[in-house]
Amino acid sequence: MSSNPNRLPQNESEAPKLSISQRAAAKASGAPALEADYLEGLNPEQREAVLTTEGPLLVLAGAGTGKTRVLTTRLAHIIGTRKAWPSQTLTVTFTNKAAREMRERALKLIGPDAGGLSWLGTFHSISAQMLRKHAELAGLKPSFTILDTDDQVRLCKQVIEAEGIDPKRWTPRFLAGLVDGWKNRALTPDKVPNDEAYAFADGRGAKCYQIYQSRLGVLNACDFGDLLLHTIRIFQQNPDLLADYHAKFRYILVDEYQDTNVAQYLWLRLLAQGTGNICCVGDDDQSIYGWRGAEVDNILRFEKDFPGASVIRLERNYRSTGHILAAAASVIDQNKSRLGKTLWTEGEKGERLKVRGFWDGESEARQIGEEIEAWAREKRSYEEVAILVRASWQMRLFEERLILLGIPYRVIGGPRFFERAEIRDAMAYLRLIRSPDDDLAFERVVNQPKRGVGGTSLAKLQTMARADGRPLTTLARMILQTDELKGAARTGLMRFIDQLDLWRDKLAGGMPHTELMEVILDESGYTDMLQKDRGPKSQSRLDNLKELVRAMGEFDTLEGFLQHVELVMDVGGQSGGEEVQILTLHAAKGLEWPLVFLPGWEEEVFPSKRSIDENGLKGLEEERRLAYVGITRARERCHISFAANRQIYGRWQSVLPSRFVDELPEDSVDVASDTGYGAGATGFGTAFGAVGGGVVEDLGTSSYNSPGWKRLQANKAKGRTVSEPSYTFDGDARIIETGSSPGDMAFPLGARVFHDKFGYGRVVGGDGQKLTVDFEKSGTKKVIATFLSTP
DNA sequence: TTCTTCACGCTTTTT
DNA sequence: GCGTGAAGAA
Numbered sequence: 001m002s003s004n005p006n007r008l009p010q011n012e013s014e015a016p017k018l019s020i021s022q023r024a025a026a027k028a029s030g031a032p033a034l035e036a037d038y039l040e041g042l043n044p045e046q047r048e049a050v051l052t053t054e055g056p057l058l059v060l061a062g063a064g065t066g067k068t069r070v071l072t073t074r075l076a077h078i079i080g081t082r083k084a085w086p087s088q089t090l091t092v093t094f095t096n097k098a099a100r101e102m103r104e105r106a107l108k109l110i111g112p113d114a115g116g117l118s119w120l121g122t123f124h125s126i127s128a129q130m131l132r133k134h135a136e137l138a139g140l141k142p143s144f145t146i147l148d149t150d151d152q153v154r155l156c157k158q159v160i161e162a163e164g165i166d167p168k169r170w171t172p173r174f175l176a177g178l179v180d181g182w183k184n185r186a187l188t189p190d191k192v193p194n195d196e197a198y199a200f201a202d203g204r205g206a207k208c209y210q211i212y213q214s215r216l217g218v219l220n221a222c223d224f225g226d227l228l229l230h231t232i233r234i235f236q237q238n239p240d241l242l243a244d245y246h247a248k249f250r251y252i253l254v255d256e257y258q259d260t261n262v263a264q265y266l267w268l269r270l271l272a273q274g275t276g277n278i279c280c281v282g283d284d285d286q287s288i289y290g291w292r293g294a295e296v297d298n299i300l301r302f303e304k305d306f307p308g309a310s311v312i313r314l315e316r317n318y319r320s321t322g323h324i325l326a327a328a329a330s331v332i333d334q335n336k337s338r339l340g341k342t343l344w345t346e347g348e349k350g351e352r353l354k355v356r357g358f359w360d361g362e363s364e365a366r367q368i369g370e371e372i373e374a375w376a377r378e379k380r381s382y383e384e385v386a387i388l389v390r391a392s393w394q395m396r397l398f399e400e401r402l403i404l405l406g407i408p409y410r411v412i413g414g415p416r417f418f419e420r421a422e423i424r425d426a427m428a429y430l431r432l433i434r435s436p437d438d439d440l441a442f443e444r445v446v447n448q449p450k451r452g453v454g455g456t457s458l459a460k461l462q463t464m465a466r467a468d469g470r471p472l473t474t475l476a477r478m479i480l481q482t483d484e485l486k487g488a489a490r491t492g493l494m495r496f497i498d499q500l501d502l503w504r505d506k507l508a509g510g511m512p513h514t515e516l517m518e519v520i521l522d523e524s525g526y527t528d529m530l531q532k533d534r535g536p537k538s539q540s541r542l543d544n545l546k547e548l549v550r551a552m553g554e555f556d557t558l559e560g561f562l563q564h565v566e567l568v569m570d571v572g573g574q575s576g577g578e579e580v581q582i583l584t585l586h587a588a589k590g591l592e593w594p595l596v597f598l599p600g601w602e603e604e605v606f607p608s609k610r611s612i613d614e615n616g617l618k619g620l621e622e623e624r625r626l627a628y629v630g631i632t633r634a635r636e637r638c639h640i641s642f643a644a645n646r647q648i649y650g651r652w653q654s655v656l657p658s659r660f661v662d663e664l665p666e667d668s669v670d671v672a673s674d675t676g677y678g679a680g681a682t683g684f685g686t687a688f689g690a691v692g693g694g695v696v697e698d699l700g701t702s703s704y705n706s707p708g709w710k711r712l713q714a715n716k717a718k719g720r721t722v723s724e725p726s727y728t729f730d731g732d733a734r735i736i737e738t739g740s741s742p743g744d745m746a747f748p749l750g751a752r753v754f755h756d757k758f759g760y761g762r763v764v765g766g767d768g769q770k771l772t773v774d775f776e777k778s779g780t781k782k783v784i785a786t787f788l789s790t791p
Numbered sequence: 792t793t794c795t796t797c798a799c800g801c802t803t804t805t806t
Numbered sequence: 807g808c809g810t811g812a813a814g815a816a
Binding site for chain 1: 803
Binding site: 793794796797800 | 807808810811812813814815816
């Protein structure tokens with residue numbers, strides 16, 4: 001190795017050796033360390049291309065093919081061969097977590113002495129970094145604040161009220177969503193298409209957006225979208241500045257390219273115009289963030305967008321068994337718009353996937369609980385197990401079950417630390433001390449805890465502030481000079497302003513920011529308020545505030561802490577030990593487990609009804625990619641399940657198996673026959689038999705057009721064993737709601753039934769042959785259904 | 792101003 | 807079924 005670390009090596013053999021643990025082994029096998037350790041499985045041309053390609057490069061990396069390895073290895077190679085210094089590379093990810101992991105892995109390869117990777121981060125953090133340098137070019141002060149979703153919505157509310165729009169008809173949340181969507185597509189207020197502006201308050205959409213933007217300017221703030229948009233505009237309007245960045249960034253690397261939105265694409269394209277050395281890694285089949293602006297088209301169009309681009313396909317999977325891959329492939333193959341890859345493995349075919357139908361969510365959870373116990377009996381660990389659900393409300397049943405069984409588990413996701421009300425309140429106090437002009441923070445805590453400054457006083461302040469163009473704190477001081485406010489409002493506001501001044505002085509006087517936080521919570525009465533609240537949540541709120549103080553201690557200054565938190569809305573989570581993981585499919589991207597449960601595969605739950613309603617085929621295909629992501633998380637075993645009846649928002653509903661169940665390949669799937677309910681048939685028939693309730697619901701109307709019925713017939717035609725709903729009904733009676741306690745019939749006691757003649761009723765009895773229903777209105781008990789065969 | 796009551800609506804999640 | 811949020815009551 002060269003003794004002078006600052007001398008640029010003349011050729012690759014002189015490049016610094018790589019400090020990776022397996023280096024010795026690699027050497028023994030005669031292969032250069034990098035390739036042997038990290039790019040195993042690529043053919044020689046691909047290896048060469050990943051490491052040395054100049055110009056645009058797209059790596060299409062299927063699930064489990066080592067996507068991140070490709071990116072880190074390329075980065076390390078560029079730095080290791082001194083094609084660029086670390087500071088001359090730009091590496092972009094979507095999440096802070098991904099950025100952290102990338103940094104760790106890259107530093108392992110290039111060694112910690114190689115210099116900081118100061119331009120490795122998320123789109124937003126890198127944009128913020130740039131924007132703080134050139135804030136004045138965007139009409140901002142470098143100390144601008146970054147608003148989070150909550151602030152955004154509140155600002156939208158103000159805009160709506162100021163415009164005299166009915167906030168019930170046109171909700172602030174909706175406007176915030178529209179603005180967000182426009183920003184994702186890099187549309188400034190003047191560029192919003194007319195018809196879309198009409199989607200809000202009869203054509204006032206673009207105007208509201210305009211006002212929202214000018215309010216942001218006054219507040220010296222931007223939202224997340226602005227971080228990118230301002231940067232893009234600065235680049236467009238200042239070619240010489242852009243040229244500086246072109247000279248600076250010799251290589252650009254992008255992770256998860258399929259998740260980029262229009263703004264991010266433009267941002268990348270501007271920066272890549274310099275060297276053209278942009279390497280994007282992604283998988284079109286794993287694009288699951290369309291609903292927040294990701295454009296799969298970006299990856300589909302890559303070769304057009306970046307002329308002369310090379311494309312590499314990584315299709316060898318190192319993660320899952322053959323059956324799991326076959327199942328995933330068979331599902332994703334139904335999607336029309338995809339680039340197309342075929343994953344393969346040299347590993348075992350492994351176990352077939354299990355598909356099971358259950359009567360309801362409880363029995364599904366019960367069964368999954370048993371499977372996990374069996375897994376543990378095989379001396380395998382709980383942390384190897386994950387339950388992946390479509391929506392977070394589905395988690396509850398599993399939590400309850402695992403608690404009952406005493407199985408340790410952890411829910412991943414859930415409310416973020418910095419989004420909790422108490423944390424946001426505390427943060428608002430800090431923001432107000434840092435910048436007295438932060439109106440949103442002022443509004444948030446001026447009456448929290450209660451100081452007698454209620455809606456009327458605040459509204460008075462706001463109208464005056466708006467007329468005057470001055471921030472709320474300034475106006476509060478002015479109004480206190482007059483006798484505009486009386487009684488509690490006046491004393492409360494005065495005390496608030498005085499306290500703010502006092503705390504600000506303490507900070508200026510050198511009080512550590514952690515101590516200041518404690519003082520604020522104490523003197524403001526916030527802690528008192530929580531301690532007096534005997535609610536079930538108040539203790540955990542107090543704990544959270546303690547945790548906040550602890551987290552603040554990791555930063556030297558208040559300013560450093562605030563700037564970090566605005567971008568990274570998360571606090572370093574404790575990594576779990578021996579725990580089953582429960583998480584959403586979205587949160588599972590990028591992770592893997594030996595044993596994966598995929599419950600709740602029911603039409604309208606997964607694929608989600610709303611997704612299809614709102615986005616049609618596009619929505620459905622995204623749901624299908626979600627199914628693909630789910631299946632490919634499994635290394636060894638994968639259990640898919642669905643129920644016939646499910647409680648959604650407290651209401652019982654009959655549900656049908658997801659169409660994705662049908663898309664699984666028969667050869668790789670076992671359908672269990674122990675579903676218990678339904679008409680008790682076997683094979684795929686069981687699955688659909690169990691769903692008899694769903695078919696029955698529509699009896700007499702459109703049941704023969706329902707997807708469940710059609711599939712039942714199709715399966716019958718294929719010669720599979722199917723079970724048809726085997727009961728006749730008196731009139732047009734239909735099951736509309738089922739009880740939760742399964743009796744020994746297909747329709748448990750308590751099932752709610754509707755009858756054309758008698759109205760609503762509940763199942764009160766039955767003997768496997770007959771169903772007796774008590775009708776609420778008429779008071780008559782009547783046998784309405786007779787089973788042709790005993791279930 | 793604050794407390795109480797009813798209506799509503801409700802994916803997925805990051806920055 | 808539950809939490810939020812806005813309208814009415816003390």
